[in-house]
Structures are given as C-alpha cells and as structure tokens.
Amino acid sequence: MVSRLMEKGIPCRKLEELGFKKYRCKVCGSVFWSKVPRETCGDAPCERYRFLDIGCRRLGYEESMKEFLQFFERNGHKVIDPRPVVARWREDLYLTIASIVLFQPHVTSGMVPPPANPLVVAQPCIRLEDIDNVGLTMGRHLTNFIMGGHHAFNYPDKWVYWIDETVDYAYRFFVEDLRVPEEEITFKESWWEGGGNAGPAFEVAIGGLEVATLVFMQYSVENGKYLEMPIKVVDTGYGIERIAWLASKGVTAFHVIYGDLVHHFFVKLGVDEPSEDILRAALVESYGVDSVEDLAEKVSRDLGVSSKEVASMLRRAVEVFSLLDLTKTIALMLSDGVVPSNSGEGYLARLVIRRALRKISALGSDVKLGELVDLQIEKWYHLFPRMGKMRSYILEVLDIEEEKFREIIKSLPQIAKKFLKKQPSLEDLVELYDSRGVPPDMLAEYLRKVHGIAIDVPKNFYSMVAARHARTPLAKKSEKARLPNEIVEWTKNFPPTRRLFHEDPYLREFRSKVLGVLGNYVVLDATAFYPEGGGQLGDTGEICYGSECVKVVDTQKVGDVVVHVVERPISIAPGAEIVGKVDWERRYRLMRHHTATHLLLGALRKVLGEHVWQAGAEKTPTKARLDVTHYKIPSVDELKSIEKLVNEMITKGIHVVTKELDRNEAEERYGFVIYQGGVPQTARIRIVEIPGWDVEACFGTHVKNTSELGGFHIVNVEKIADGVVRFEYVAGTALIDYVSELEQKLSDIATAVGSSKREVADKVRSMVGELRNANSLLKAYRDLIVREVTSKASYEARDYVSGTKIFVYKLPVKDYRLANMISRELTQKIPRLIAFVLAPHEKGCYVEISLGKEAASLVDARSIIKELAKRLPIKGGGKHDHVTAIAEVPMTEFVNVLEKALSTDLIKAS
RNA sequence: GGGCCGGUAGCUCAGCCUGGAAGAGCGCUCGGUUCGCACCCGAGAGGUCCCGGGUUCAAAUCCCGGCCGGUCCA
Structure with missing residues (x-):
C-alpha cells in the first residue's frame, strides 16, 4: 500500500525550480533530490559525517532555536508557547514525543481549530526508545530534544500551504538564513507514520546529518487501511540540537547543548x-x-x-x-x-x-x-x-x-551469598532483575570486586527479560459498559438531550417530553437528572406521567444523549409530557461532595505541591474519594493544614463560577491543570472555577457557594499504589452522618466492654493488659500441669512388653496444645514410655501418642494407629515416634478399646 | 493496565519445594569475666509465621480469596 502510494514519488515543482534533480542513492537505494549530482543520499550511514567541515553561519544552541522561530515568524507563522513534556491532554500517550502531538487528535480530526494557522513552535520532547544509545553516538541520540515544528492545517475550504511552500521554507532557512551551501543539502523521499496518521515526507540532510523531516500528513490509518484525511497537515520537525551542532561546530552535540x-x-x-x-x-x-x-x-x-x-x-x-x-x-x-x-x-x-x-x-x-x-x-x-x-x-x-x-x-551482599558456590542461572538473574530491580551487571561487578568470582551475564539479557513479558495486545480501557449494547445503539436515534441540570443545578422538578422508551430505558428531550460522569454518580428519583409514577434508579449518558434507567419496563408514547422529580437529598449530597473535591484538590496542590495531579475520583452520597499523585503519605501536620484550608474556603463563602469556553481559549487561559479529571473530547469545554483556588474542565453539578458545604473532614488517607495517595472525606450532611455513626460505634464499644464512652480508651487498655496476663498465666498453668502429670506418670506407668511402659492420660479439657506438651514431656523424661494422651473432641476423642527414645526403637507409633483403626473409626498420622489422631468415639469407649487391644496384640515389638 | 517476587522475634533473614513441637545472627535484659569499657562466656525475655477461607488427624509450609510492600514491562 505504502509503496503504491509512493510510486510516483513526491511531486515538487519547487525543487525543480530551484534546480534540484532526482537521484538514487547507491547505498540505500532511496530516491533523493540534490542540486549537484551525487552518489549517495547525503544522510548517514550512506555518507560519512562531514557537517563539521561545512561552512555556514555561526550560532549557539539557544540562538539556533531563536533563529528558527524568528525565520518562520518573519514568514507569517505565529509563534506559540511550548507545552509540557507530559502529554496531559492525551489519554493515549504519556510523553510529548513530537510537536504534532500537541494537535492530535482534536485538531487533526477537525474537531477544534488550531490556536493559529500556520504556526511555529519550539517544543521540548522526550523519547526514551534510544536511551541505550545516548552518549555512544556523541549526541545524535538524545532522550530529550527540542523539536522545531512549523505546521499548517489545510481545510477543504481554507487552504494554507502544502509541499512546495514547505520545501521552499526549508531551502531558504538553510541556504539563505544559515548560509549553508545549497549543493550540500539533500531531500530524501520517505514515508512517515505515527499517531494514527501517515503521509509522504522529505528527510533533509546536510553532510551526513539529518536536520529536518518534512511530513505531508494526508492519511489516517485505520486497521491497516489508508484513508484520505479531510484536513491535510504540514508536519515538520527541525532538530534544533542538530542545527545548532551544524552551526556551532561543537565536537559533540553535548558540548553544543550544555556548554560549560x-x-x-x-x-x-x-x-x-x-x-x-x-x-x-x-x-x-x-x-x-x-x-x-x-x-x-x-x-x-x-x-x-x-x-x-x-x-x-x-x-x-x-x-x-x-x-x-x-x-x-x-x-x-x-x-x-x-x-x-x-x-x-x-x-x-x-x-x-x-x-x-x-x-x-x-x-x-x-x-x-x-x-x-x-x-x-x-x-x-x-x-x-x-x-x-x-x-x-x-x-x-x-x-x-x-x-x-x-x-x-x-541487598547485594545478602543476594551474593547465594551465588558464592553456585553460578546464578539465567533464570536467577532474570528473576532478580524482574522482581527486585537488581541489574545483572551490578551483581556481577559486586561478586567480582568483593568475592573475586566471575559470573556470566548473557549479552542478550534484556531481550530475555522482554520475552518474559510476552506482550499482550493493548486492551483499550473502555468505559465499563453501564448500559447494554442495544441501548447504546438505540440512543443514536436521538438528538442531544437538553441539560437542565447544567442550566440550573438546583432544579428538582421539571416537565419535558418523551422522545423514546425501550423497556426500562427512557430518553427525554430535556432533563434535570444528572447522568453519571466525572466521578459523580447518576441521579435517581421518579418520572410521572398522567397519574402514574415510576422510579428512576440510575441515569447514564451515551454521547450527548441522557438515558434514564427506570425500575420496570413502561410504555409511554413518544411526545407525551412527563414530570421528572430528582431525589434531591441524594443529589445535593453528591453536589456538595463534588465541590468539596475541587476544594480539596486546590488545597492539596497548595500544601503538597503542583505535582499533585488527580488520578481518579468518586463521589457517593455518603463519602467522596480523590486519588492524587504524590510520593509519600502526607504527614499529620500536612493533613491538618489541608483540612483547615478547605474549611476556611467553606467559611469564606466563595462563589463557584461555571462557564463554557472554546477549548483553545480555556487551555490558553488556565493551562492543562483543567484536565485533572480527564480530557473532554469536545470543542467547547465546561469550566468550573473556584476563583483563586481551582479551575477544572468538569461536567458535574456544583453548589453555587462553598458555604453550602457546611464543613469538611478527611476520614481516611492511604497509599493505593506507589506514587498515588487516596483521600476519603465527607462534607455537609454526610459529615453529620459520619460523626453520629462514629459516635454510635464508640458507644457500642463502650457497652461491649462495660464502660462509658468517656472511659472507653482506658478500659480497653486495661483489658489488653489483662489478656496478656491471662496468657502468661495460661502458660504457667500448662507448665504446672505438665509437671504434675509427669511426676504422676513416673510411678503410675505400668510395665508392658519388651521392657516398655504404658501410660494413658485423660485430659478433661480441649487443650490440644497442652496434650501435645504433656505427651512430649512424658516421653522425654521416660525413654521407655509409650504415652497416650486423650482430650475431648467434637467428633469424639483427640489422641496423642508419643514414644520415648527407647520405646521408639522397638515400636512404630504409626503402626499403633493402623492397629487401632481395625477396631474403631480413627484417623491420624505423624512420625515414627509421635502421632496425632481423631477417634470418632467417646473418650471412655476409646479407653476400653485401647485397653482391650493392649492386652492382646496391639503393640508388637518390631 | 499486565507479569513476577516478598510479608516469620525490635532489625536482617533461614525454614516453605517434600505438611508432623516456630529458628539463626544482630539487638535487648540479667549474670560471669574486668579497676572500668570493649571483647569473651553463660542464662533469659521477646512471635496472631500479614488477614480470611479451604484441604488434612495435623498448615508458617499445600489450595483459593484479600490486604500490604517491592520490582519489571506497557
């Protein structure tokens, strides 16, 4: 497909006008344009690095960047501010890897106009895929760089410029502005793909150094098919570091960028x-x-x-x-x-x-x-x-x-111990790296330096690790399907629902028309029911038509259409008028928790720092929670001041401002902090602002004034993942509920321990002390009993076959631990003894049989169980000198059977 | 988001594969040695083997679920 699209090459009259001709590279075989005949395409490795020997204007690093921006500004481009290196406006990308990233997908798809057209930007970018090569290539590979990008967005009805102009700018920038001899420049024809878009491209090289890529984005790639885009985008990337390298003649790019x-x-x-x-x-x-x-x-x-x-x-x-x-x-x-x-x-x-x-x-x-x-x-x-x-x-x-x-x-010394005698296997090394973060070269060096041991680290180690993480296809995290598929399809028949809950968040009752009903799903032309979104649960309430009412149990949205989920299937004709009643008590709680969330986020950013970023949120009628990025659990003092700040904002009674803005304007005015709760895929954005405190793009319903929250309390803080801290908190009526619930619990505890609420802490403390005492007493009593029984056995044990002795002890309580202690101690003291210690058990009788050293040399304890099993239901096992068992007969019966068996042939000396 | 490893005395960990009285070293307490300290010797205290369920006569150990920590990869 690509080769067919590229078959005819890139049409460029401008290059022809400038006297450039097409050649084919003898080394890589690609087609390129050059002013003078040449064998190779001019890019490394086909051509050796010569760029330090090519004459041009002398410029430093920052000068080169300014020169680039000014050149395009002089040529009708608006300079826009660079964005952060973290792509907060994109859900599908972590880092800003190119200037075009700033405009994908909302501008390239046509949903939002660009902030200027054409425009130019010097965008810091981060790419980690070459991290292993950094340094080795003297600066050709970098993990961070500034991409100079000039971009033009060509709409069907508004064309800006395309291939010829783009090539002309490149030519003039390098030849006229930087005064690079024109015969040193080559334009190699190429193909570019990324971020779901594709198109032909020119790679511009000078003396073996690729200095710019000019991409003509015109296809969107879907399932391997190339579809013509309605908007054609000029996407260029000038490597500012490389241009500066060329212009400053630094010996490495690092000297150019970092100087002193x-x-x-x-x-x-x-x-x-x-x-x-x-x-x-x-x-x-x-x-x-x-x-x-x-x-x-x-x-x-x-x-x-x-x-x-x-x-x-x-x-x-x-x-x-x-x-x-x-x-x-x-x-x-x-x-x-x-x-x-x-x-x-x-x-x-x-x-x-x-x-x-x-x-x-x-x-x-x-x-x-x-x-x-x-x-x-x-x-x-x-x-x-x-x-x-x-x-x-x-x-x-x-x-x-x-x-x-x-x-x-x-941890290295500890780990190294294991490998002093045996070579670590590849499996060992991989596991060490994978689960404990110990790189094999670090272990190898430690063993070599400290113990003088050499170990093998395979060259392809990291690819072995990669193989262990066999790649699973990136499962697109889809919104949990809250509505059945058929309902989602069905909603596509309806126009956007008028959002009364935005027009007036305090509207509790409204009249509107039914657009459609399918089973227990209802779509109206307008609604005050808030659909779940932005971490705020959907509303409940009831819908009344005629004299009949039905409960609304949930509200969801599909695109712009709000779907009411009612308790049971109903039938109302489209066009009928209904009265909707929102469960206000619940909704008002949700609203207050939502506004509380914004207040908390503002306070967190003030107290903990601006790295605090929302990582998730949920508001319910009884509690709200907010997950944010932070590197440790906040201290008690920090928590106190956070809570205090929020409560101060409530006391001050700040008016909460809500407005709709164009996306570009909103971003320009407030920055990307507005995307804390997620990035809305709409051209216009609803902004909720608590002046001087917090601004967010937010769909939710908020109170008019912070004073409506009444009060705010953080009820729990925990680290839910490394780098993510969860806050749970309550406001308004939920705070009162929380307090009375807490008080109830306290009184329950007080009652249970037989104390008053006031003295409950002391009481619990003393009870814990008593428990400890009781435990050590128990231990003492057990020892006492063990001693008693042992001394009793020394004269009560009776002689048995082959010089052994028999002693049966019936412990009247279900203390199996004690039974064990007794039997062990008995046979320890009397080596010839075969001890039977019994204790009651739900199923009948717990049996512990222990043999002294001498007895054990004559008899196998396990055979005793086997013999008994022939005479009564008993199950058990253990070692040759000690077994435990459960006999499913009462203790007295067990003793009878045991005595009878003993007098016949239960125990045969082996 | 996925994979892997771990959670046992105040600390560092062994034991787990192959079920059968909870261990070592350091630290702590007491005693001996010493003018005293360190070293050394002896004795002792200290454990819900992360939690819950299951299998079993018997679970730190095996199985399932959860919690917590670490780590690698997207």
Missing part, C-alpha cells in the same frame, strides 16, 4: 575528558557501532594509538555524556509534575532516574543525582521556568528515589 556544564560534569564525576581528536574520531566512527569497545577499536585505528586506553577513556566519557542528557530529561519530567511510581508516566520517570543512578555508581562516583540535576535546573530554568518553581519538589523526590536505589545496593 560538560566540563562541570566531568569534574564532578571525576572523569578525564578525552581529547578533541579522540572525540572527533569517535563522532565520525559512531555510525553503526553498537558498543564502546567497537567504537574504541575504530577510533584507535584511525589515530594509531592503543585501543585499550581509548576504550577505558571513551567508556567513562560516554557515561558522562549520557548523564548530561538523562539529568536534563529528569529535570524536565519532574518539573512538569511527574511523580515517580511503578506505573504510567511515573514509571518512565523512575526508569530514567534508575538509569542515571546506575551510571553514577558505575563510574564509582558518590555524587548525588540531585546535585547533577540541580546544575541542570540552574542552567535551564530561564528557558523552562517550571524547573525553578518545582526545584524543592524535584530535589526531595530524587532523594527518595536515590534512597530506594541504595536499598537495592544494600
């Missing part, structure tokens, strides 16, 4: 900086190498020096380079409020942090990760002000993460 910081890092980490010769050679050779050894060999061959020395120097330098990159990625992610955790984007943050910590420890340095990240914050906060604002959060979180890492290191 490179030297600081080398010094802090105690690593020698390789000479420029070595780095330059490394850069040229870095394409296609997959290990430092490989690279070092090639470099030393080029320079004619010892490869061993080069290898150790390069290995350490590569780690420093990658730490430069990783620490900036960490600063970016954490400053956008990611909380490290074991799932979601939090895991990605932890992954990068762990990687960085491992590298620091591999270098043998004791520098704290926080120190390195702090250097990055200092360098970058003028570009990314959030880094400055979030600094204390970032450093605290890194401390915690570093501590967790140290715990893993601390």
Whole structure:
C-alpha cells in the first residue's frame, strides 16, 4: 500500500525550480533530490559525517532555536508557547514525543481549530526508545530534544500551504538564513507514520546529518487501511540540537547543548575528558557501532594509538555524556509534575532516574543525582521556568528515589551469598532483575570486586527479560459498559438531550417530553437528572406521567444523549409530557461532595505541591474519594493544614463560577491543570472555577457557594499504589452522618466492654493488659500441669512388653496444645514410655501418642494407629515416634478399646 | 493496565519445594569475666509465621480469596 502510494514519488515543482534533480542513492537505494549530482543520499550511514567541515553561519544552541522561530515568524507563522513534556491532554500517550502531538487528535480530526494557522513552535520532547544509545553516538541520540515544528492545517475550504511552500521554507532557512551551501543539502523521499496518521515526507540532510523531516500528513490509518484525511497537515520537525551542532561546530552535540556544564560534569564525576581528536574520531566512527569497545577499536585505528586506553577513556566519557542528557530529561519530567511510581508516566520517570543512578555508581562516583540535576535546573530554568518553581519538589523526590536505589545496593551482599558456590542461572538473574530491580551487571561487578568470582551475564539479557513479558495486545480501557449494547445503539436515534441540570443545578422538578422508551430505558428531550460522569454518580428519583409514577434508579449518558434507567419496563408514547422529580437529598449530597473535591484538590496542590495531579475520583452520597499523585503519605501536620484550608474556603463563602469556553481559549487561559479529571473530547469545554483556588474542565453539578458545604473532614488517607495517595472525606450532611455513626460505634464499644464512652480508651487498655496476663498465666498453668502429670506418670506407668511402659492420660479439657506438651514431656523424661494422651473432641476423642527414645526403637507409633483403626473409626498420622489422631468415639469407649487391644496384640515389638 | 517476587522475634533473614513441637545472627535484659569499657562466656525475655477461607488427624509450609510492600514491562 505504502509503496503504491509512493510510486510516483513526491511531486515538487519547487525543487525543480530551484534546480534540484532526482537521484538514487547507491547505498540505500532511496530516491533523493540534490542540486549537484551525487552518489549517495547525503544522510548517514550512506555518507560519512562531514557537517563539521561545512561552512555556514555561526550560532549557539539557544540562538539556533531563536533563529528558527524568528525565520518562520518573519514568514507569517505565529509563534506559540511550548507545552509540557507530559502529554496531559492525551489519554493515549504519556510523553510529548513530537510537536504534532500537541494537535492530535482534536485538531487533526477537525474537531477544534488550531490556536493559529500556520504556526511555529519550539517544543521540548522526550523519547526514551534510544536511551541505550545516548552518549555512544556523541549526541545524535538524545532522550530529550527540542523539536522545531512549523505546521499548517489545510481545510477543504481554507487552504494554507502544502509541499512546495514547505520545501521552499526549508531551502531558504538553510541556504539563505544559515548560509549553508545549497549543493550540500539533500531531500530524501520517505514515508512517515505515527499517531494514527501517515503521509509522504522529505528527510533533509546536510553532510551526513539529518536536520529536518518534512511530513505531508494526508492519511489516517485505520486497521491497516489508508484513508484520505479531510484536513491535510504540514508536519515538520527541525532538530534544533542538530542545527545548532551544524552551526556551532561543537565536537559533540553535548558540548553544543550544555556548554560549560560538560566540563562541570566531568569534574564532578571525576572523569578525564578525552581529547578533541579522540572525540572527533569517535563522532565520525559512531555510525553503526553498537558498543564502546567497537567504537574504541575504530577510533584507535584511525589515530594509531592503543585501543585499550581509548576504550577505558571513551567508556567513562560516554557515561558522562549520557548523564548530561538523562539529568536534563529528569529535570524536565519532574518539573512538569511527574511523580515517580511503578506505573504510567511515573514509571518512565523512575526508569530514567534508575538509569542515571546506575551510571553514577558505575563510574564509582558518590555524587548525588540531585546535585547533577540541580546544575541542570540552574542552567535551564530561564528557558523552562517550571524547573525553578518545582526545584524543592524535584530535589526531595530524587532523594527518595536515590534512597530506594541504595536499598537495592544494600541487598547485594545478602543476594551474593547465594551465588558464592553456585553460578546464578539465567533464570536467577532474570528473576532478580524482574522482581527486585537488581541489574545483572551490578551483581556481577559486586561478586567480582568483593568475592573475586566471575559470573556470566548473557549479552542478550534484556531481550530475555522482554520475552518474559510476552506482550499482550493493548486492551483499550473502555468505559465499563453501564448500559447494554442495544441501548447504546438505540440512543443514536436521538438528538442531544437538553441539560437542565447544567442550566440550573438546583432544579428538582421539571416537565419535558418523551422522545423514546425501550423497556426500562427512557430518553427525554430535556432533563434535570444528572447522568453519571466525572466521578459523580447518576441521579435517581421518579418520572410521572398522567397519574402514574415510576422510579428512576440510575441515569447514564451515551454521547450527548441522557438515558434514564427506570425500575420496570413502561410504555409511554413518544411526545407525551412527563414530570421528572430528582431525589434531591441524594443529589445535593453528591453536589456538595463534588465541590468539596475541587476544594480539596486546590488545597492539596497548595500544601503538597503542583505535582499533585488527580488520578481518579468518586463521589457517593455518603463519602467522596480523590486519588492524587504524590510520593509519600502526607504527614499529620500536612493533613491538618489541608483540612483547615478547605474549611476556611467553606467559611469564606466563595462563589463557584461555571462557564463554557472554546477549548483553545480555556487551555490558553488556565493551562492543562483543567484536565485533572480527564480530557473532554469536545470543542467547547465546561469550566468550573473556584476563583483563586481551582479551575477544572468538569461536567458535574456544583453548589453555587462553598458555604453550602457546611464543613469538611478527611476520614481516611492511604497509599493505593506507589506514587498515588487516596483521600476519603465527607462534607455537609454526610459529615453529620459520619460523626453520629462514629459516635454510635464508640458507644457500642463502650457497652461491649462495660464502660462509658468517656472511659472507653482506658478500659480497653486495661483489658489488653489483662489478656496478656491471662496468657502468661495460661502458660504457667500448662507448665504446672505438665509437671504434675509427669511426676504422676513416673510411678503410675505400668510395665508392658519388651521392657516398655504404658501410660494413658485423660485430659478433661480441649487443650490440644497442652496434650501435645504433656505427651512430649512424658516421653522425654521416660525413654521407655509409650504415652497416650486423650482430650475431648467434637467428633469424639483427640489422641496423642508419643514414644520415648527407647520405646521408639522397638515400636512404630504409626503402626499403633493402623492397629487401632481395625477396631474403631480413627484417623491420624505423624512420625515414627509421635502421632496425632481423631477417634470418632467417646473418650471412655476409646479407653476400653485401647485397653482391650493392649492386652492382646496391639503393640508388637518390631 | 499486565507479569513476577516478598510479608516469620525490635532489625536482617533461614525454614516453605517434600505438611508432623516456630529458628539463626544482630539487638535487648540479667549474670560471669574486668579497676572500668570493649571483647569473651553463660542464662533469659521477646512471635496472631500479614488477614480470611479451604484441604488434612495435623498448615508458617499445600489450595483459593484479600490486604500490604517491592520490582519489571506497557
């Protein structure tokens, strides 16, 4: 399909006008355009790196970014602000991996207009797929980079620009603005796909370095089929780091991006900086190498020096380079409020942090990760002000993460013990990594250094781990089907329901017309019943028609249509008028809990920090709960001040503002915090604002004034996952209910322990003391009885066959533990003894048979049970000198049978 | 969201596979040794084996469910 779409190549008159011609690369075979005839496409690896030898304007890193933005601004593009590196506006993506991500899916689908058209943005992006190559390629691979993107959205009725103009901009930017000789530039024809869209693309390369990709997005990909998009999108990505590299002639991209910081890092980490010769050679050779050894060999061959020395120097330098990159990625992610955790984007943050910590420890340095990240914050906060604002959060979180890492290191000696004598199997290594986070190379190094033991770590270790996590297809988390499929289909026949509950959240009774009824599902033209959504439960109440009323047990929505679920199937003709009555007591509780949730979230962000982000919520009539991202359970003091803040907001009586805004306007005015509760897929967004406190995109019903909550109390706080804290709380009438329920419980306890509410705590304390006493008394009494019985046995035990002795003791209470103690002690003291200790049991009689050392050498206790089993129903077993059993006859009968058996042939010396 | 590992004395853990009186080291208390301390020696206290259910004569151990912690991967 793609090849057919690409068959004709990319039509571009502009390149022809500029005098470019098509060629085919001798190495990779792809088609490319060039001003002068050439053998290869100009991109590495087909062509060696030459870009440092190509003349052009001299620009630094930030200058290059500004130059890019200004060039497009001069050419009619509006510069828009970059967004966070965490893609909060998207449910299908954790990180911002490209500038086009800002506009998918709502702009590319046509639902929302772009904030400007055409526009240009310098968007910080994070991509983790090359994390293992960072450093080794001298800066071609990075986990964070700035993508310069100019975008045009072409609508059928409003065309902006397309291929020719896009190519022209690229040509003019590089040739006229940066003054790169035009014969050095190639445009390679290619195909791009991502985020459900696809289209042909030009890859722009200069001296072996790909500097930009120009994508002409025109297909949406559905089930492997390419469908023509109504909106054609120009999606370009200029690598700002690479452009700066070309323009500044830095020896590695790290020197270009980080400047002085490179030297600081080398010094802090105690690593020698390789000479420029070595780095330059490394850069040229870095394409296609997959290990430092490989690279070092090639470099030393080029320079004619010892490869061993080069290898150790390069290995350490590569780690420093990658730490430069990783620490900036960490600063970016954490400053956008990611909380490290074991799932979601939090895991990605932890992954990068762990990687960085491992590298620091591999270098043998004791520098704290926080120190390195702090250097990055200092360098970058003028570009990314959030880094400055979030600094204390970032450093605290890194401390915690570093501590967790140290715990893993601390466990090494313990783990290593197991492998002192035996080689760990691959299975051992995988399990250690998978379940305890111990990377095999760390274990290998420990064993080598401390115990001088070498172990094998297979080269393909990480792919073995991956195989263990056999990929399951990404099950799209669908909303729990609250309505049967046929009902969902049926609702598609109706127009959007008028939302009286939004027009007036206090409306309890209303008249409206029936649009349709199917069984016990009712659709009206307008309703005051709130349908479940945004964590607020659907309303209940009743619908009356004529003289008849039916209970509404639930309200749901499908798209814009509200569906009332009634108690029993009814039949009302479409067009009939009904009266709807909302269960107001319940609904008002829900409303107050909903507003309380917004108040709490605002307070949490104030007290705990702006990294606090809603991770889930539920409001019921009796209780509400809110899950947020946070890295530890809040302290008692923090909880107190959170509760106090919320109650102050209630006392102040703040007016709650609700309005509808265009999506772009809402985002621009309030930022992405409005998407705490989820991202609505609509062009217009309903905003609920508690001025100065909290703003959220929210569908729910809220009280007019915070004073209506009356009061607020947090009833429970728990960590439900690493990095997620759950708050449960009550407000309004639910608070009163909670208190009286609590009081009732207290009085129940007081009654049960025979005390007053006032003194119940003391009473319970003394009871626990008494229980402890009773237990130690019980122990003492048991010992006493054991002694008594033992001394009784010493003269009461009677002689039996082969020099053995017999003693039968009937314990009158169901204390099997004591029975055990007695039988053990008896045979311990009298080695020739065969002891029978009996105790009552529901089924009859509990039997414990124990043999002293000498007796056990003559008789097997298990055979005694076998013999008895021939004479009465008994089940049991144990070891040769001790068995336990249950006989299903009363104790007296058991004794009779036992005595009779003893006098015949129960026990035969073996 | 999925996989895996773990929860036993104040702490670090063994025991679990293969069911049969709850263990070790460190720490604590007391005593000995010592001018005193450390070391050493001896004795002792300290456990709802995470919770609930099941299987069994018998469960820390086997099975099921839950809770909590850790970790890897999306």
